[in-house]
Amino acid sequence: MPVLLAITIGLLATAGLYRLLGPSRIDALVGLILLGQAANLVLFASGGLRHNAPALIEKGMAVPTDPLPQALVLTAIVIGFGIIAFLLTLVLRSSDK
């Protein structure tokens, strides 16, 4: 299972890199989106993964999952969102004549 997950992340990174190295701006943009997701997953996976053990105190779980990487990933997703949105404006502008 971890192998499968790792390979998936690797595939995302491969796809992102291939796209990133492409000639057009859209290529680069799509590459960055994919790579951003791969990076988020690396961060997420590094914390150690648990199934069905969200870090919510109420449920009284014995060992909830590590919440810190989740918080970091959330921050990273939002930052990535902001940046990609900004990049889109740059792409848009470059198409203006």
Place this chain on the structure above:
Amino acid sequence: MTPDLQLLLCLLAPFVGAVVCLAVGPRPRVTAGIAILAVAVSLAAALGLVAATADGEVFAVHAGGWSAPFGIVLVADTFSALMLAVCQLVTLAALVTGAAVLPAHWHRRHFFPLVLTLSTATCGAFLTGDLFNLYVWFEVLLLSSFALMAIMRGREARAGAWRYVLLNLVSSLLFLAAAGLIYGKTGTLNFADLHLRFAGADDAFLVKSSTALLFGSFAIKSALLPFAFWLPSSYPQLPPAVSALFAGLLTKIGLYAMFRVFGMVFGTDTFPHRDLLELLAVLTMLGGVLGAVAQGGMRRILSFHIISQVGYMALALALYTPLALAAGIFYLVHHIVVKANLFLVAGLVERRAGSSELDQTRGLLRAAPWLALLFAIPALSLAGIPPLSGFFAKFALLRSSLETGDTLATTAIVGVGLLTVFSMLKIWRAAFWGEAPEAGPAKPAAPPAIASSLALGVVTVIIGFAAGPLFGLAETAAEGLREPTAYIDAVLGTGNAPEPANTAAK
């Protein structure tokens, strides 16, 4: 005012200023005033911090009252205080110049709030004691610079900006992944805690490759070769007031991170790439200066020189003797002032002669001797001529390379120094010597711009003559990086063991 408050003031003054500027809306004079005031306050606080940390004392603010490493700590040690002070100084100069000379559409498109967020991010990056928080500040910094670049008009400028954005985003992704891996390895993100935990790290591959990713990220930010492709095509496009800001701050913050993380957090033993760093540093010094030699415009020459100078500072880190590290820190301080000033002077040249392309400018020595003086101070300093600041930076570095008997480093320092002279000479010959032009100034002189350039020039001279005390500070800062006991004590408490206790009474 306590150092803790000064620390917060340093960070928050530009932040609050940015919000107020946005709230005030598009009124150039008012926003300019607010921005200058905010940065000036921050600068004053930073100077206070320098004084407070001068003896090596470290101050930590535990945000939220959560003890480290559970919350985020803001830490001011000698190194960060020095960097803060000099960066805020340069920001102030750039702001004053920008307020005086930038065309109106810059003001309309949020120039001042963006500079203030840039300044906030600078302070945040210098003050944070947490790896992921550093990432966040880097992103703030990056986006502020992106947004400033996006104000530029013209096709070439946009192409340069795109390259800048793209390559820097790769750096961010690397940082993010590396931070994740490092957290996965050690279970902590706090610098002090990481330092303690890295000492006993065992998984060589994970440690080395995650630090390699981190290194790559910082190398892109600080424009080491072969990671500097974003710089020469974007910086020359910016108006001088903005490129002065970028040239002074951006790459140097990358270097700061490199010094902080590879010089302190990972410490002496676990930094795996020192030889490699030295090679890259030498490559950078050489490549940058060679690139500069062939350029035909002042701004282009100066942009390439940033790369070359970054190599010097990286070399200092690679040598990693106490003297070399102190030299590197001194170099950072000197370089930020001088490089920003050179771009400001390029702006003055453009106002006077209508262009800073070397084939369209001549005779400024006779036409505007004061401008020649304003140029000569930072240019000679950059070239390392005594008694200006650059001399002591290069000399200390040279000495540490000779002490370690590192011939490659010595040759590079001496050779690249000469090539630097060569390209400064090129500017001087083309723009300052020759028949004085018949035409008067292209645009009326802007006294605030001249004043800020002059102020930075004076600082350069002062750094030279007060090199003794300043080098003392740099030594303290370097010592703080090599032996971070005071840092760890201030962050984690004197026991060093992270006690799971909440300090705030809640």
Place this chain on the structure above:
Amino acid sequence: MSEAFLSALLPVVPLALALLWPGLVRSRPQWITGLAAALMAAGSVAMFARVPGLEPARQSWDWVPQLGVEFAFRLDSFTAWFAALVLGLGACVVLHAGGYLAKSRHLPGVLAALCGFTLAMLGVILSDNLYLLFLFWEATSLLSFLLVGFHHEKEEVREKAAQALLVTLAGGACMLAGIVLTHLHFGTASIVELLTMAGDGTAATLSSGALVLLLLGAFTKSAQWPFHFWLPNAMVGPAPVSAFLHSATMVKAGVFFMATLAPLLSGHPLWTPLVTTAGLLTVATAVLRGAREQDLKALLACTTLAALGFLTVLAGLGTPAAMLGFVIFLTAHALYKAPLFLAAGNLEKTFGTRQLGGLVGAVKAAPFTGLAFAVSALSLIGLAPLPGFLGKEYLLKATWAYSPLLAVSTALAAAGVLGLGLKLLLPLLDWRQRPEPKKRLPLSMTLAALIPALGTLGLVISLPATTHEFLGAAATALGAPADAAFKFWHGWTPAFGLGMGALLLSVAVWRVLIRPDLAPLPDSLQPIFEPAFNNTVQAIRTLGTGAGRWLEAGRPGVQMGIMIAAIGLLAFIGLDAAEWSFPESDASAGTSVWLLLAPVAALAAFLACTARTTLTLLVSLGFVGLIVALLFLWFSAPDLALTQLMAETLLLFLLAGVLKKTGVEATTSSFSLGRALVALAGGLLVTMLVLKAMALEWDHPISDFHLTHSKSAAYGANVVNVILVDFRAIDTLGEILVLAIAALGATAALGAARRRSILPFDSESPWLGTAARGLAAFCLPVSLWLFWRGHNAPGGGFISALVAATALGLLLLVRHPRLDARRLRHASLRLMVGGLGVALGSALLPLFSGKEFFTGLWWHSGDFHLGTPLLFDLGVYLTVLGFCLGFLRHFQPNRTSAL
């Protein structure tokens, strides 16, 4: 002690005057230069007066003690003597410049540079600290650059001045390295302290590299072979400048430096062979070059080169006898070379030419200048009893004492130089002709040339009486035997014989050299070092062009590839294949679902990677995002899953809009193997790293703390949210700042109020309108509900704001009338300002109640808790909403032009 240094500071007065009040200098050139000259002459006299019986003294102030740099000055009989010479000649030169450049607008600049130059040279002489000496050393290089480049309107002048500067600075840089090594070896950078180690063998172990580096500095400065070429080229400066540079300053700095350290460094086995060889070769090149010159100044420059060569030979010997010779040779040369150059300047002004052919008989036509010239030239030739004769005698004596072979070669070289002297003098003495003066000279110029020539005569007359107190004392201080003295007659010594021989030979040399049908020199003797220098410069330029182009204009894809490959290499370096092990599988993770999802993920990634149409791209990206969200959900991260979903939705919405406008760009080029390889390697690295990271077992002290204290101390059950708004609230603060800046950046990029018709979807269907309105009406309360529960259950500021933004996006799709661009822009800005303000306020409030920054302040009512972290979350909500509006407004459909 300190008054002696004060007299060296006298040139500061005219320097300041010239810089601060240039108008005065321009309106009264003669007066001001006269004043400057008088001041410097006074300084010179004061220095002379100190020479007899001066106790060596030292004065120092700290500068950078860590690096061994200090403001340290020393004064002994020799340095005082030399300083007096510099000041005295400086006075003459300034006086001369006042006449030579009386009408020039640039006189103030020249005056300032000359005074500065005098100060710098005095600094070189009087510095005790080697680094301080280096400072002044570089200052002389730079100032001479400015002075030589005085006529910088001409390209030739710029070229030559730059060449001189580059050569001397290159040497200076090497010398600095040499100084550091010397400092490290001997443990001190003080010349006085260094000299106390002379003869104790410490110098023998100094590394040869250090010695060579030091010598490179001295050789370039004193124009020694093979760096001699810059000196004759530097003749492009005005006459007074040449006079000063060549007589007492600039070029003398190098030989001064060598002579000062000679007693110490001659203990090194390489010193004497290296230095004497360079000296003799310099003389030889100077003679060969001088033989071809017909230009008076160029010829004089060659004799300077030769004299420097002899001085270098003496410094190379480093014996007491050599030091004795050094002092008299130095003095004699300074005293004859300055008037020669000044007189040459006068002759040029008077007769309008510098060619020897045009100056035949000039002495008769301009008697006073001619007198100065003749006396000095005779001293150069070494006619007894002029000081030049003494210099030559002591030179030969010292070399003979060291090695007769060396003495003979020196004598041969001397014969060549004397021949040059004859070539110089004889045409001017020709009484049969008389060139017509074109101009009358001001008195000051004649006087300036005459005074040092009179000094030459004065030295001869006063020598027998004062030799012990003055010249002798100076020589002793430099390292000559105690109680040294100079006298004219030593008996029939070999040196005398050699001297006479050289004089006779020189006549023969002269006969050869002045033959008009002199054949050009063979090619092998053509200068090769100057072309070498120029070729190096050219090569650097070529290299630079390549480097610049590579760095600046390469294709972005290629550059990116280089970067990524380099980072990948760095990361792979740490890999040790032997240590590699696969991590254990974690059974509790529940694999079954994932076995299904993984192929879908792979397919989506592959599609996203190769998609060539807008639709495939959007769909595949959507799938990737969806799978990532599922993955988050599966592994216990509901907050992440929600955020990912909402962000992905909005992002695709925006992307679709952009792609619709720029769709052409979405097509990728054909498959590239290089790209694929880099990408695969990168993917492999990521896979390996993730595997490694997941295999680690470790305690989670920090998140344990978060889990333990989240409910009890931060009053929130959703730990992720508590981390975001409390434990690590600064991250979040930075993050919303990022969003705000991104929105500002969009304005910066796209302009404030331009409208664009780029909505991906544009329909007038009433069904859709109703549905969208309904959905929006549903979303808004959901958003508020998500926000409220965020602290205790999945939700929170981000997610709820994104939900609200989605609702607004829907309304935009159907062109809700109240959502026009202007309104959206204002709303967006207000929301962001308000959000950031609220967030900041919640961070700052605790400070006023005396708590740490960002500490949560809580108000409790039973199980109900309200606190600043919730306020902070509200700030997040507002900012994110503002950000989304800020972006969405750019996608406002255009009302005027239908799609």
